[in-house]
Amino acid sequence: MLEELKEKVYKANLQLVQYGLVVLTWGNVSAVDRKANLVVIKPSGVPYDNMKASDMVVMDLNGNKVEGELNPSSDTPTHLELYRKFDSIGGIVHTHSSWACAWAQAGCDIPAYGTTHADFANGDIPCARGLTEEEVNSDYELNTGKVIVEEFERRGIKPDEFPAVLIHRHGPFTWGKDPFKAVENALILEEVAKMASRTQRVAQYDENSNIGIERYLLDKHYQRKHGKNAYYGQL
Secondary structure (H helix, E strand, C coil): HHHHHHHHHHHHHHHHHHHHCCCCCCCCEEECCCCCEEECCEEECCCCCHHHHHHHHECCCCCCCCCCCCCCCCCCHHHHHHHHHHHCCCEEEEEHHHHHHHHHCCCCCEEECCHHHHCCCCEECCECCCCHHHHHHHHCHHHHHHHHHHHHHHHCCCCCCCCCEEEEECCCEEEEECCHHHHHHHHHHHHHHHHHHHHHHHHHHHHCCCCCCCCCHHHHHHHHHHHCCCCCCCC
């Protein structure tokens, strides 16, 4: 079942290792088949070196295992909630990449300081609130997804324009049209998190520093890559 999608999800998970976004088993990739309403996701706690495409687990959007001998990722309820509520996304990544996690652990948005960030997202990368004790102790992973959706609704922003989020005290989730784009966005997120950290560090040594991208410049870079009249790349 969904053998082609399993292969894609398997290869996308291996890209997390290739790009240095995970250590040990600290990450997962999933993808959804919208026609079948089924999700393929990495199994829980399986080392990447030992993993095979056939190990991928198939779930329905209600959280029922449809196929697979192994347990799905412990983050599966988060992925499923995002697929249910963000109907334009096709793949999701969760990592504990260190630069993005640093911002998440501080409870801070990643500010848009330059055009690299503007090519990626239409503003600051949001950091959602931390979960309450009750939310942690009852359906923790599901509530993580709900908090992400809540944050996007509260801010009035769209997942297509902000392909990443941080969870306070936890780490990043990214998404895209497919699992490979979601991995690419996880890599870009880690780079812009690193750049923002270094920008703040450099700026503290010069009282005349001026950080924070102008909105007109952010709009130009975001729209030329993602807008309806985009002209970046070979269109």
